[in-house]
Amino acid sequence: AKLPAPRRTRVHWRDFLDQLRSHVTFVDAAPVDPSLTGSFDPAQIEQALLNLLRNAHEASGDPAAVTIALRRGVDDWRIEVLDRGSGMSKAVLENALLPFYSTKRNGTGLGLALAREIAEAHGGRIALLNREDGGLCVTMVLPD
Secondary structure (H helix, E strand, O other), rough: OOOOOOOEEEEEEHHHHHHOOOOOEEEEOOOOOOEEEEOOHHHHHHHHHHHHHHHHHHOOOOOOOOEEEEEHHHHHOEEEEEEOOOOHHHHHHHHHHOOOOOOOOOOOOOOHHHHHHHHHHHOEEEEEEEOOOEEEEEEEEEEO
């Protein structure tokens, strides 16, 4: 199946994150100004972030340890999904974004791959990095 082209629209980040929170629990790293907007397909980015947040919950186990940080760049947005799980080995980090690659017993290996495909369709990217004090930081960068 091929992902449809993103239907970009101006979206208020605060409203978007509040809607996302109605599906899955997370903590805001910092308050988000209600006037901030981004240009993206809200349904696709919601799906990508739901996948990332579900993975973070599975890794962390503690809903209060799953955080989203939204940062404004010069001409892009950085959305970081952070958890306090065990992180990933070097081999897993290298393969985690590949379709059908999973370390989970019943995993399909499609969640991270779909999130990557959505980010790239928007002209962005996804990066995974182990956190210094344990856990993982998954960063989605989207052009504005």
